[in-house]
Amino acid sequence: MTGGGRGIEGARERWVRSGEVELCVAELGDPADPTVVLVHGYPDSKEVWSEVAARLRDRFHVVLYDVRGCGRSTAPRPLRGGFTLERLTDDFLAVVDALSPDAPVHLAGHDWGSVQGWEFVTAARAQGRIASFTSVSGPSLDHFGHWIKERAARPTPRRAAHLLRQGAKSWYVYALHTPLLPEAAWRGPLGKRWPALLERLEKVPRGPYPTPSLPSDAAHGAWLYRDNVRPRLRRPREDAYAHAPVQLITPTGDAFLSERLYDGLERWAPGLERRTLRAGHWVPRTRPGQLAEWIASFASAHQDGTASPARRRPPRDRYAERFAGRLVLVTGAASGIGRATAFAFAEAGARVVAVDVDAEGAARTAELARLTGAPEAWAECADVSDGQAMEKLAARTAAEYGVVDILVNNAGIGVSGPFLETPEDVWRKVLDVNLWGVIHGCRVFGRQMAERGEGGHIVNTASAAAFQPSRTLSAYGTSKAAVLMLSECLRAELAGLDIGVTAVCPGVVATGITSTTLFTGVPEEEQRRLRERVTRLYGRRNYPPERVADAVLRAVYEDRAVVPVAPEAHGLRLLARFAPRLRRSVARLDPRF
Amino acid sequence: MDSGGLDLPGFRNVQRLAYDCAEAVAARLRPGTTERDAARMLRQWLRLRGVRDWFHLPFAWFGDRTAFAGFRVPAQFFPTGRRLEPGMPFILDLAPVHHGFTADVGYSGSLGPNPLHTRLLDDLRDHRDLVLREVRERRTLREIYEDVDRLMMRQGYVNRHRAYPFGVIAHKVGRVAERRWSPHVLGFGAQALKGLAADLAHGHREGWSPLWSPHRRSDHPPVPGLWAVEPHLGFRGTGAKFEELLVVTDSRDPEESAFWLDDDLPHVRRGEGRTGR
Structure with missing residues (x-):
């Protein structure tokens, strides 16, 4: 027996024999439920899955095992030749035969567990034993072999760059092929420092993982590479087609695997379901909730184990891969940019909460969001400037719909007029909605995101007026500049929690804001005329809120800090940066409507 | 009924003919029919029934072209090789001239x-009433135009006309x-364009325009005559419109001063749960 893993809380352990090795298997949940088998990677043991397993145990019969030579499973003798994918397939089938003899299992693998999973799901002898496969950060060596061959055979600049990038990310694979040295490092200084390294570089929270068996797991696991990588990459199997539906989860911040590696994977796995998330390599530790959710929903959708290759799939949509099923909350969602943003997220398959003081408008947004493609959408009536109401909203949202993944603080009002003629209550109102609304949103929902610890994103709608002063926009510009600064500060603060913060600066966009803008220092009649006039001007500019919504999705996808949208917003930002004196001259212009 | 000397039954007949053709x-x-196929079918159907002249040749738009997605030049209005797929929205727009009407x-x-499309059609009813x-x-x-715009915005749609x-x-x-x-x-x-040009010249002298637009030249009360009204809603990749003739007269009685030429049209019937004439 190697090492001494602490096991998983509440798990029933048993031993399964596969040829010469004894595998340590842990079971959770009711064996009558559908079985999910979780396979760990390198240098890990089954405990890497503990958080995910805990979240699946109520709905599934969860089975985890230590791969041969890892954790408490025994290692083959001799080590060389004992870790080939054929032997690993023997192990998997032995475990499945012992624990789910009658029904096919749902398989999920991370890292080398996923590499193995691809072998199982493409090997003829495992056909009928797997109902679905969720692959996380581990390509099939055969597909990888073909991927390299195709790019090496016709190295266009782009394909050559793909090769070089992945080649650089695979440095550790070359290192593991040197004899003895890796073992010495793992049993020595590397093994000791590994937990600290994981915490610093991969943001893996400290805890019972990694287990004390790490040095021997890692030393034995080196043979996974030595036994398989060279033969498979040199002569990849030609028949590596998946015989079960596959879900591919790609973390975009993976230090070891390039996203490009999975290009064209549909050829090998028809009906492939793709999902991406912004995270590093150790997703089972850093995003257990999200991962468990995806494994569970994919398993539930493929309970009968039939692949669905006949279904015609729409072309790949990067937003759908990222946002499908995520919970998005948008304030100010009854009109304009908020509404368009809600629809854009709905179209990508996100679940949407539309919040507005205008309950009817919010309900309308939610209804159309459902028709647009949101699996679920709800309307909530709340005043963002009311801190207590926002607290209540956050509590209700968390209880009924879950923790918000993406928050869009968009609600805002327009105010225009000279400073000396702007009364105090107008100042209070604009700051209450435009600034305090954002503060409340960030506070109540940001806290939930931080407590969950699985990252998230906050988008705050600022304005081009945040960097361009104007003699007529003192109140509005002040509130929006504050939102911009708040976003930048928060971004710095929350980066460690993987919560991205974006300030969006739209520009002149045709929305309802102009028809409710308060023009101060003018009589009622003039106020109405000004609103009509400005609305017409904005209408003639005709920059649609849908384009701002697209910019919001792109900003979340790419985790951008400050996003000017319309050309004038870009222009004013450049002005602010490079021509501050010109900017001040522009600020003095008195627009006459 | 004082309708400014217009021969309404003639217009009603050709409008019915056009809607029968569309249906x-x-x-x-x-599935697989192209926009060009559909436009040709419209043309042939009407030619067989004696239509020899057009206000404009029939248009057909499928899929996101119903919302004029990415339209920049007028040439994009003409039918293309876009193929119809199950669930896809489509719009047929035709303007025949029959016996001079x-x-x-x-x-x-x-x-x-297509539930989203159904929703758009339901919401179009409000525009007809408005x-x-x-x-x-x-x-x-111009005010009416802006009110239609506001209603569309409130409904969550984009003005595609x-x-x-x-x-x-x-x-x-x-x-x-x-x-x-x-x-x-x-x-x-060419004949229809000639008529429109004459109206434009006429209206220019009298301060009105035969083109009902959001611009200043439409800042006048409705002018008696027949107006082809075509509010067009867009929602992301889906568009819906109706187009039919509105009769405007100079009668003082509100009921008589304006009315839809025909209330027995497909998009009116669907709202009232009726299925056919």
């Missing part, structure tokens, strides 16, 4: 169920001289 062709659309109709549908009500109140055309030439929500139609030879220019019938 007949819509029933024949199949002009109709201009728009028919929206979808190939199989336009009639405000025309009867003799609001200026803005994409039409001059951004019009409606235009005047009238009688057209019957000629043996009826050429068309850029898809528009």
Whole structure:
């Protein structure tokens, strides 16, 4: 027996024999439920899955095992030749035969567990034993072999760059092929420092993982590479087609695997379901909730184990891969940019909460969001400037719909007029909605995101007026500049929690804001005329809120800090940066409507 | 009924003919039919029934082209090789001239169920009511245009008639001289264009415009005559419109001052749960 893993809380352990090795298997949940088998990677043991397993145990019969030579499973003798994918397939089938003899299992693998999973799901002898496969950060060596061959055979600049990038990310694979040295490092200084390294570089929270068996797991696991990588990459199997539906989860911040590696994977796995998330390599530790959710929903959708290759799939949509099923909350969602943003997220398959003081408008947004493609959408009536109401909203949202993944603080009002003629209550109102609304949103929902610890994103709608002063926009510009600064500060603060913060600066966009803008220092009649006039001007500019919504999705996808949208917003930002004196001259212009 | 000397039954007949044509062709659309196929079917159906001249040649838009997605130049309005797929929305827009009477109709549908499209069609009803009500109140055309815009915005849709030439929500139609030879220019019938040009010149002198647009030249109360009204809603990749003739008269009685030429049309019947004439 190697090492001494602490096991998983509440798990029933048993031993399964596969040829010469004894595998340590842990079971959770009711064996009558559908079985999910979780396979760990390198240098890990089954405990890497503990958080995910805990979240699946109520709905599934969860089975985890230590791969041969890892954790408490025994290692083959001799080590060389004992870790080939054929032997690993023997192990998997032995475990499945012992624990789910009658029904096919749902398989999920991370890292080398996923590499193995691809072998199982493409090997003829495992056909009928797997109902679905969720692959996380581990390509099939055969597909990888073909991927390299195709790019090496016709190295266009782009394909050559793909090769070089992945080649650089695979440095550790070359290192593991040197004899003895890796073992010495793992049993020595590397093994000791590994937990600290994981915490610093991969943001893996400290805890019972990694287990004390790490040095021997890692030393034995080196043979996974030595036994398989060279033969498979040199002569990849030609028949590596998946015989079960596959879900591919790609973390975009993976230090070891390039996203490009999975290009064209549909050829090998028809009906492939793709999902991406912004995270590093150790997703089972850093995003257990999200991962468990995806494994569970994919398993539930493929309970009968039939692949669905006949279904015609729409072309790949990067937003759908990222946002499908995520919970998005948008304030100010009854009109304009908020509404368009809600629809854009709905179209990508996100679940949407539309919040507005205008309950009817919010309900309308939610209804159309459902028709647009949101699996679920709800309307909530709340005043963002009311801190207590926002607290209540956050509590209700968390209880009924879950923790918000993406928050869009968009609600805002327009105010225009000279400073000396702007009364105090107008100042209070604009700051209450435009600034305090954002503060409340960030506070109540940001806290939930931080407590969950699985990252998230906050988008705050600022304005081009945040960097361009104007003699007529003192109140509005002040509130929006504050939102911009708040976003930048928060971004710095929350980066460690993987919560991205974006300030969006739209520009002149045709929305309802102009028809409710308060023009101060003018009589009622003039106020109405000004609103009509400005609305017409904005209408003639005709920059649609849908384009701002697209910019919001792109900003979340790419985790951008400050996003000017319309050309004038870009222009004013450049002005602010490079021509501050010109900017001040522009600020003095008195627009006459 | 004082309708300014207009021969309404003639217009009503050709409008019915046009809608019958749209319904007949819509029933024949199949997955794989292209916009060009559909436009040809519309043309042939009407030619067989004696139509020789057009206000404009029939248009057909499928899929996201119903919302004029990415339209930049007028040439994009013409039918393309876009193929119809199950669930796709489509719009057939045709304007035949029959015995000198002009109709201009728009028919929206979808190939199989499309809940979003159904919702758009339901919401179009409000625009039909709004336009009639405000025309009867003799609001200026520009104000009505802006009220339609506001209603669309409240409903969550985008104004897509803005994409039409001059951004019009409606235009005047009238009688057209019957000629043996009826050429068309850029898809528009030469005779109809001549009539429109005459109206433009006429209106320019009197301070009104036959093109109902958001611009200053439409800042006048409704002018008696026949107006082909075509509010067009867009929602991301889905668009829906209707187009039918509104009769405006100079009667003092509100009921008589404006009315829809025919209330027995497919998009009116669907709202009332009726299925056919």
